[in-house]
Amino acid sequence: NAGVTQTPKFQVLKTGQSMTLQCAQDMNHEYMSWYRQDPGMGLRLIHYSVGAGITDQGEVPNGYNVSRSTTEDFPLRLLSAAPSQTSVYFCASSYIGGGEKLFFGSGTQLSVL
């Protein structure tokens, strides 16, 4: 059972480039989400989804797009990377209900030069 798989683990981009961070889970979780982690600010929610075809914005959505065409996959797209998007990105998933545990991927370290 792989859990939540994120790729790539590291990425360096130039300002203005685009890329997609991949996230896949094999636990049939309805809920999937993307967080960014910055020093001194904890983890902040970018976008989330409660099922295929349903997405919504989190706390810091600007500059990011998401889609959810299947239950398993929830890619995060940076359309035009900016240095302010240098961060560690985490994908997380869970069942929908009460206080279910959030399962995290191993993170992507992204640097935008």
Added chain:
Amino acid sequence: AQTVTQSQPEMSVQEAETVTLSCTYDTSESDYYLFWYKQPPSRQMILVIRQEAYKQQNATENRFSVNFQKAAKSFSLKISDSQLGDAAMYFCAYKPRGAQKLVFGQGTRLTINP
């Protein structure tokens, strides 16, 4: 807005001693969940302990326990018999029942001195 505050950016403790990490939160909800996550240098997020707000009994997991004070909106984590492997960033997090979004605090970096 719901917020979570960890007022201790860094803490240190001697191996085998006890340390308490602080967390306060702000919410108008009465039914919610609170979590402590550990992030070692590997960067992996690991759930340490979970507390349901409607349960008065404080949650415990082996050497980890919480002091949940609902009226004060306080949720501290106590680590007993600290071990070198406990060194990590610790994040407090909040989630209201019926919502999916987890709100995190800023984190506390815990160092264990041998």
